[in-house]
Amino acid sequence: MDRREVLRLLASTAALSALPLEAMQAIHHASAKVAKSYTLKTLNPHQNATVTTIAELIIPATDTPGAKGAKVNEFIDLLLTEWFEPSEKQEFLAGLDDVDARTKAKFSAVFVSCTPKQQTELLTELDAAAMEFAAAQKKTLQTHAAPPPQNFFYQMKKLTLAGYYTSEIGFSQELGKSIIPPEHAGCAPVKGAA
Known part of the structure; x- marks a missing residue:
C-alpha cells in the first residue's frame, strides 16, 4: 500500500481501528522511524x-x-515531510x-503564549x-457529492491519534497491546468442519 493511499484512508476513516492492516503497518513504521533520533524537517x-x-491538549499525560511523550509532533513532521503533497503540507501549515x-x-x-484555559x-x-x-464528509460519502474542503483541526486530531496509538507509548502502555501476539492458535480445527 502506498503512502498516498494510507493518507487517503486516514483522512476518510473515523476510527483507527477501521484502517486496513496494511495502512496501520505503514503508520506504525512511520512512528517507529520517529522513535529513533529525529530532526524536524518541515516544522519550524x-x-x-x-x-x-x-x-x-488532545491526548494529555495521565498515568x-x-x-x-509519544513524540506526536515528530510523527506529524515526518508525515508532512515525506508523505504529504506540497499543497497538502502548505494547507496544514496555513491551518497552524x-x-x-x-x-x-x-x-x-x-x-x-495563551493560558491553558x-x-x-x-x-x-x-x-x-x-x-x-x-x-459533511460523511454525507458526501453517502451522496457521492464533492468533498468539503479539508478542516485543519479534524486532520490534526486524526494525525495526533494515529501518531499516539501507533507509538510504543500509545500501543503498549496506553492500550496494553503487544506487537508480538502472546499466543498462536496455529492449525486449530474449525468447529463444524468435517
Missing part, C-alpha cells in the same frame, strides 16, 4: 511548539505519557497560522467546526 520551532501543545491568527484576535497572543477555549471552537466537517 514555533510551528513545532504549536503542534506539540495542541497534540498534548501514561501523553502526545508529547490560522490558529495563531485566531488567538491573536481573541486573546492578543499566539497560541503557545484560552487554548482549550479555542480548541473547543475548532473542534465544533471539525465535527461539522466530519458530518
